[in-house]
Amino acid sequence: MSSKDCGHHHGKKWRKIWKRIFAGLLIFFLIVLVTVLIIWAILQPSKPRFILQDVTVYTFNASIPNLLTSNFQVTISSRNPNDKIGVYYDRLDVYTTYRNQQITYRTAIPPTYQGHKEVNVWSPFVYGTNVPVAPYNSQALQQDKSTGTVFINIKIDGRVRWKVGTFISGRYHFYVRCPAYINLGPTGPAPLNNGIVVGANAVKYQLVQRCSVSV
Numbered sequence: 001m002s003s004k005d006c007g008h009h010h011g012k013k014w015r016k017i018w019k020r021i022f023a024g025l026l027i028f029f030l031i032v033l034v035t036v037l038i039i040w041a042i043l044q045p046s047k048p049r050f051i052l053q054d055v056t057v058y059t060f061n062a063s064i065p066n067l068l069t070s071n072f073q074v075t076i077s078s079r080n081p082n083d084k085i086g087v088y089y090d091r092l093d094v095y096t097t098y099r100n101q102q103i104t105y106r107t108a109i110p111p112t113y114q115g116h117k118e119v120n121v122w123s124p125f126v127y128g129t130n131v132p133v134a135p136y137n138s139q140a141l142q143q144d145k146s147t148g149t150v151f152i153n154i155k156i157d158g159r160v161r162w163k164v165g166t167f168i169s170g171r172y173h174f175y176v177r178c179p180a181y182i183n184l185g186p187t188g189p190a191p192l193n194n195g196i197v198v199g200a201n202a203v204k205y206q207l208v209q210r211c212s213v214s215v
Contacts, residue, residue, distance in 0.1 A: 045162065046081045048114065050211040052154055052178035053077055053121075056204040060184065062145065064130070066138045068103050071127040072096060074154050076178065076211075078122075080114045086163035087114040090171060094124050097153045099137050104128035109156075113163075126154075145184050154178040160215065178211035 052074065059071040074094065080087050092109040095102055104126040114120055133141065144150040156176035162169040182205060183195055195203040 045085050047213045047215055048087055048160075049079045049081060050156070050176045050178065050213055051077045051079075052180060052207050052209040052211055054204055054206050054208075055154070055180050055182065056198060056202060057182055058199075058202045059127075060150075060182070062133070062138070062141050066133050066135055067130045068098075068133045068138075068141070069129050069131070070096065070103060071125065072104070072154075073123060073125050074178075075121065075123045076154070076156070076176075077119060078114065079119045080117060083116050084164065086116060088112075088161040088163060088168070089114065089174075090159045090161060092122075092156055092158035092174075094122075094126055094154065094156050096126050096128075097155055098133075098150070099140060101134055101137050103131050103133065103152075109158075148184055150182050150184055152180050152182060154180055154211075172215050175214045176211050178209055180205070180207055180209060 054075045056073040057071075058073070059069055061069045076094075089109070089112050091111065093106040094109060095106045096104040105128055107124045107126045109122050109124055112120060141150065155178070156174075158174045159171045160174045161171055183203075195205050198204045
C-alpha cells in the first residue's frame with residue numbers, strides 16, 4: 001500500500017470520528033432542550049404580577065417652558081404566582097414617563113429573590129430636576145394642567161432569572177408598565193378625588209392599579 005493510500009485512509013477515519021462526535025453533541029443538546037420544554041410545560045410558569053398601589057407627589061413643576069421638575073414616591077407590589085418557580089430580580093430600574101418621554105432619572109431597586117407565592121413591596125423615590133421636555137409635550141402638559149389631570153406611566157425595566165429546583169435559567173429582559181392619573185392644581189398636586197395630603201405640598205394618590213408585564 002502506498003503512503004498516499006495510507007493518508008487517504010487516515011483522513012477518512014478522522015472524518016468518521018468527527019461526524020460521530022458532532023452527532024453525539026447534537027443528540028445531547030436535543031435531549032436537554034426537550035427535557036427543558038417538558039419541564040416548562042409541566043410547571044406552566046406565569047409572569048410575576050405587579051400592582052401600583054400609590055403615588056405620592058412631592059413636586060410637579062412645569063412653570064419653566066420646556067423644563068419639568070418632579071419628585072414622586074411610588075409603592076409597587078410584586079407577587080410570584082408560581083408554586084414551583086422562584087424569580088431572581090437581578091436588576092430593576094424605576095422611572096416615569098409622560099407621553100412616551102422619560103421625565104425622571106432611573107432609580108435602581110436592589111437585586112432580590114422572590115420565592116414561590118411570595119409578595120415583595122418596594123417604595124422607591126423617582127425624581128428629575130429641570131428635565132428637558134419636547135415642545136409638543138410641554139404644550140400638552142400645560143393643557144393637562146388646565147384641565148386638572150395629568151396621565152403618567154411608572155415604568156420598570158430590568159433583568160430576571162427563573163429558578164426551578166436547582167436549575168437557574170439565563171437572564172431575560174423584563175418590562176413593567178403602570179399607568180397613573182394625577183390631579184393637579186394651578187401650581188402643583190392637588191388633593192382631589194383620591195388624593196390625600198400627607199405633608200407640605202405632598203399628596204398621596206391611592207391607585208391600586210394593575211400593571212402590564214412582559215418578558
